[in-house]
Amino acid sequence: MNSHEITIVGYLAVLGGIATLQVLATRTRVPVPSLGNLLTRAMRSRTGRVGILVAWAWIGLHFFAH
C-alpha cells in the first residue's frame, strides 16, 4: 500500500467514523448525540453559531473563490 492509498484510507476512516457515530446516535440507545444535536448545541451561542456559519462559508470560498 503506497502513501496515496494510505492517505485515502485515512479519509475513508473519518467518513466511516462519522457514519458509525450517526447510526449509533439515531438507531441505538448508546449515549452518543447525533450530529444535528451536536451542531444545535454548538450553535446555541451567537459566537458558536456565527463561527460555524463562517466555517461553512469558508469552505465555499476555499473550493470556488479567487
Add this chain to the structure above:
Amino acid sequence: MNPRADPDGEAEASGAGCAEAVVSAGPARPAARAIGVLAGFREPVVLVLLLIAFFTYISGKPLDGVLMVIVAVGLAWDAGRRARARGGVSDAGQAVGALELSLERGRAHGRWRLLGITGMLAGGAVYAGVVGSFSRYSWPATAGIIGLGTVVVLIGWHGPLRHRRVAGRLPLTGALAWAVVLVFGCLWELAALLLQPSITTGSYAHPTISTLTDPVLSTWPGRSVLLAAWLAFGWYLAER
C-alpha cells in the same frame, strides 16, 4: 424584522462572561465602549477566526483572509456590545417572548412556508446551475460565493430560523467520540497539506481533500452538484 427565537441565554452568558467582567451595563462612555469591544476579542471563536484569517492569507488567498478578519472583528464588537447591554431585559424573557411569537407565526403561515420552501429549492437549483457554470476561482464564481455566504451568515447572526428544542447536557463519552473523529480528520488533512511540496502545490502521494476533488470540480455538473450540497448544508446550519 423576523422575530426569531434567540437561545443565547445560558451559553452566551458564559461565552461573554469575560466581557461582562470588564464592562458593566450603564451609560455608554467611549472608553468603556472601547474596552467592551476589546473584551469581545477574548471569545475563543473570534481567536479561531483570526487564526484562520492569518493562515488563509499566507497560503495565497488574501481575499478570504480579509473576509475572515471582517467577520472576526464584527463578532468581537457584537459580543462586547451584547455584554454591555445584558443589564436590560433578561435573555430568558427575550427567548420566551420570541418563542411565543415564532409559534404563532408558524401556525399562521404554514401554507406560506411550503411555498417558501419550494421557491428556495428552485432558487437553490438555479444558483447551483449558474454559479457552477463559471470556472473555479473566476471573479463571477467568487462574487456568487461571497454574496451567498454573506447572506447566510447575516441571516444566521440573529438566531436560528425556527425554534428547536435543545437537548440538555450532551453525554460526555459520545461528545468525546465525535471530537476524536473530527479532530483526527482535521489533523489528517493538515498532515497531507504539510507533506505537499509546498503549501500551494498539490501532491499525488499526499492528497488533500482539495486535490482529491479537483477532477470533480473541473466539470460544470460536478461544480453544480457540490455547490447544491454546500448550499443545502448552509441552510441546514442556518436552521440549527
